[in-house]
Amino acid sequence: MPRYRLTVEYDGTPYVGFQRQRNGYAVQEAIERAIGKFTQEDVTLHVAGRTDTGVHALGQVCHVDLARDWGAIRVMDATNAHLLDANERVAVIDVEKMDETFHARFSATTRHYLYRIINRHAPIPLERERAWWVKKPLDVEAMQDAAWVLIGTHDFTTFRAAQCQSKSPVKTLDEVSFSRSGELVEVRLSARSFLHNQVRSIVGTLKLVGEGRWTKEDVSAALNARVHQRCGALAPSHGLYLTRVGYDHAFTPLDTSQPIRRA
Numbered sequence: 001m002p003r004y005r006l007t008v009e010y011d012g013t014p015y016v017g018f019q020r021q022r023n024g025y026a027v028q029e030a031i032e033r034a035i036g037k038f039t040q041e042d043v044t045l046h047v048a049g050r051t052d053t054g055v056h057a058l059g060q061v062c063h064v065d066l067a068r069d070w071g072a073i074r075v076m077d078a079t080n081a082h083l084l085d086a087n088e089r090v091a092v093i094d095v096e097k098m099d100e101t102f103h104a105r106f107s108a109t110t111r112h113y114l115y116r117i118i119n120r121h122a123p124i125p126l127e128r129e130r131a132w133w134v135k136k137p138l139d140v141e142a143m144q145d146a147a148w149v150l151i152g153t154h155d156f157t158t159f160r161a162a163q164c165q166s167k168s169p170v171k172t173l174d175e176v177s178f179s180r181s182g183e184l185v186e187v188r189l190s191a192r193s194f195l196h197n198q199v200r201s202i203v204g205t206l207k208l209v210g211e212g213r214w215t216k217e218d219v220s221a222a223l224n225a226r227v228h229q230r231c232g233a234l235a236p237s238h239g240l241y242l243t244r245v246g247y248d249h250a251f252t253p254l255d256t257s258q259p260i261r262r263a
Helices: 027-039 072-085 140-150 198-210 216-225
Strands: 003-010 056-065 090-098 108-119 132-134 152-155 170-181 184-191 240-247
Touching (some): 003 072, 027 072, 027 090, 056 108, 072 090, 108 198, 132 198, 140 170
Parallel strands (some): 056 240, 108 132
Antiparallel strands (some): 003 090, 108 240
């Protein structure tokens, strides 16, 4: 069966997350329905990273096996047509035909997230579901300095959700970097994989540093405590974006004769 890698962009606001669930409508369902309408197949998507309710994506990756070789462009255009017809807030921005050894989740080598904060006194009506409004001024340099405590391989139990299903709390965090442009503060985090709620727990904790309520030493103490209750409040989901998933160069498209825009 031909295997297709889909790069997907979505507004997570109306969905219960990417993964299909009993308690609401998921991004996975929207895409599977759209593919099923033009293929007349019951399909199952496999995803690189399960995003939570309200979390957005600029470069989510999933794969699907189809009974027929439709061609990458046809899969993208037909899926998007049905997503538009259903008024979904989802778009497939790239499709590549892959070898069967490729797996969206298990072949991934890096995952990259962006967290957006609007730091100003006034409310943010236009960014209400796209960023975290933080009213108190933030010291971004202090946040960056404290973030160095978290870089590297650690037991991240403190920054792990109670319902996390990962076998081990030990993860290697490759990047936590801050930038500021006027009111906008962006936090970029990269790792091979993350624990459930790890990114939002880290951002919520470092916000306390930016507000002057915590120090770098407090962050270090929280990390070493390995107790979830020691981290700061969880940052809201609507400020979080999965921006990119990295793969080894060995996983290249089978057909590059009709290139599509890469995410």
